[in-house]
Amino acid sequence: MNHLPAPAGQGRKMAAFRAALPYTLPIFAGFWFLGLTYGVYMQASGFSFWYPMLMSLTIFAGSMEFVTVNLLLGAFNPLQAFAMTLMINARHLFYGLAMLDQYKGTGWKKFYLIFGMCDESFSINCTAQVPPGVDRGWFMFFVTLLNHFYWFFGSTLGGIFGSFLRFDTTGLDFVMTAMFVVIFLEQWWKDKSHEGALIGLGVSLVCLAAFGADGFIIPSMLGILLLLTAARPRLERKEGGA
């Protein structure tokens, strides 16, 4: 490894690209699998490849894109779609809070860095050690761009080749359930107190029983916010004492 000062122009971008690429390789594997599955899933739900292609470009939030398939298959309700997106992607708010300083001084790239701040881009950009002599702004830019590209390419391919699939895709939609179970587990292991997770589970199940499959989301969200707010003094004491 040589520790030269950051070269100018094209060389500077190339150096940042070369530094960013290895960090994104695990995401490459994951996004191709999930992106392909997402594209195939959309195809199996009756949407042409234009849908996964354009949605992977514009939304670029994996779990939300899976949910959007369900939204598109249900009754037209953009307000609920908007509210659900806010709730499901609320975690981005906190990624943003963590990256306020890191994204500073990156010029026009800042807009794209924020636009493309999915879980994976955030994780790398937040934790990666940028090699000395490499421009941090361009490094984070290429991390985000590469992840965006993997996801876009995987979902488009899935959407195109989904129509040529000969095997029965019944049950493929379970991939979404499985993904959230895994994310839930990871979060469970990370949390010191499981009360938040249990409140989420309890409130959702009660609201599902009370309001039915089509109307339980918004009451659940309100209930979760309410109970989490009420539990705050106790939970913060627990966190402090842990």
Place this chain on the structure above:
Amino acid sequence: MTLTQQILTIGAVVLGTMLTRFLPFLVFPADRLTPKFIQYLGRVLPGAVFALLIVYCLRSVDLWQGSHGLPEAISIGVVVALHCWKRQMLLSIAGGTVCYMLLVQLVFV
């Protein structure tokens, strides 16, 4: 849904996603402290939201009819077991999905 309704739905999702990503940068200048309540929500909300998402995925399962939610329960068990064992996200997701597809296509037909 008509094409216009689909575009509006996708637009609402794009708008919501962008709002969650851009809002902190618009509201909180980097040189000021984040409110304590926002910090608290940032810590406890993810667990609750992912629980809600799992329930959302399973909202159409009928425990009293058909296969009584057994394929779902078994496959979630497989996901959890695989993930506790190897802790490899892709393996757990693929394993659980293949299990579910086999169950609904071959066993609980």
